[in-house]
Structures are given as C-alpha cells and as structure tokens.
Amino acid sequence: MMVENGVDIWYFNKEKIGPVRDWMSFLSEDERSRAARFHFSHDQEAFALYHACKRMILSQYLSVSPHSVPILIGDHGKPFLQDNPLFFNLSHTKNIAVLAVTQWHPIGVDIEFIQEKPEILSIARRFFHEKEVDELLSCVTLDDQTNYFYRLWTAKEALLKADGKGISAGLDTFYVCPNPSVDGSIVHSYLPEINLTKLDCPDHYSASLAIMGEKKVIEYRDIEQILADFFSC
Helix, strand or coil, rough: CCCCEEEEHHHCCCCCCCCCCCCCCCCCHHHHHHHHHCCHHHHHHHHHHHHHHHHHHHHHHHHCCCCHHEEEECCCCCECCCCCCHHHHHHHEECCCEEEECCCCEEEEEEEEEECCCHHHHHHHHCCCCHHHHHHCCCCCCCHHHHHHHHHHHCCCCCCCCHHCHHHHHHHHCCCCCCCCCCCCCCCCCCCCCCEEECCCCCCCCEEEEEEEECEEEEEEEHHHHHHHHHCC
C-alpha cells in the first residue's frame, strides 16, 4: 500500500470494530506502559485499540508486522517513524479516532466530540486569541458558538501538532478563521508554510488537518479490509 502525493485519512470507531481482542499484543512496551496508566479498564482498552489500529495501518505501508513498526518519540512528544519518509499523526476522542498518513511532510490532525459546555467562553478567553474570542461572541445561537469553538480548537491543535510543538507553544499566540473556503482550506496566522484544512468527519464531531507544504489531495480510507485481513483466522 502506498500514499504518493496525497494524504490518507483513516477513521475508526471503537463501537463498530467488533469484539475486544488482544490489542496489547500489537503494542510496543512503551505503549503498553502508557495504557496501564489509565485507571479504568475501558480507557485502557480504548487506548490499546486505537494504537493497535494505528500500528496495523502503518504496517501495511511499511510491509512489516504491527509490533515492528519503528515508532520513536520526538523532543516534544510527537511520534515519528525512524529513517522513513512516511509521516503520520493520530487523534482520538470519545469513540472515534483518526489517523492521517502522508509522505515527506510533517502532519497534524485533531478530532473532538462536539458537546455543549457552559464554560466555552471562559475557556476561549483563557486560551484563544482575542480575535477568535470576538468571533465567538458574535455567534447568534449557542449551537453556532459551540460548533465554532470546536472548529477553532481542532484547527489550532492540528497546526501545533504539524509543527511538532503541541499546545505548549501557546494557543493564544496565533489566530484561525475556521470557516473554510470552497476547497476546505482555512486561513490562519501561524507558520505560513502550513496548509490547514477542515476534514469531513462523522456527525457530532469536528476534525482538522494541517500539513507542512502545499495542499494535498485527501483520500478517505476504510479500515475494515485491514481488520478483516488480520483477524480472518
């Protein structure tokens, strides 16, 4: 399997994948240790499932076993593949995870479950750029404000993940105009070389993709065949 000049987007739903399997056997020692830190068993299982699926998908690009995918952790905690032009990024929330895969260019993806929160404005005032707070205040309805908030959040997270710095770089140091153009592109004031795009995603979720370099064609892929190949026995 190859990803050439585009970006492959993989969604996987914990509730639809089927019966719980021995996901831990796919993971590295570090990933198993991270899974064990969760207090509740369902959180451990979700973490293991998402990262096992990540390894199963990447193994198809690399032609190795899932456990042998050579994932290392960068200085700011972002995973990457050792000595390989393939770049990937994983995000998960509630029952959904998304994995973005491309070649040659660092990438960031974020997905969030949309839910009304009474503290949305206080969160925005604390973490967002003042221009973004003004836009939130101009929203007519609570639904509009909630959707706008999550479009902002996922866009900003994706940008910082593509840059490899995470939210430690400061969400309020740049602004995003999350209403996408016809082709899905989103205007922002972060690094000009990063292309930001709104992703199609399941209902009640918001997702954004950021990639260093020019805009790439997005291909939405299906994990079902990969799961079938692994578990056909």
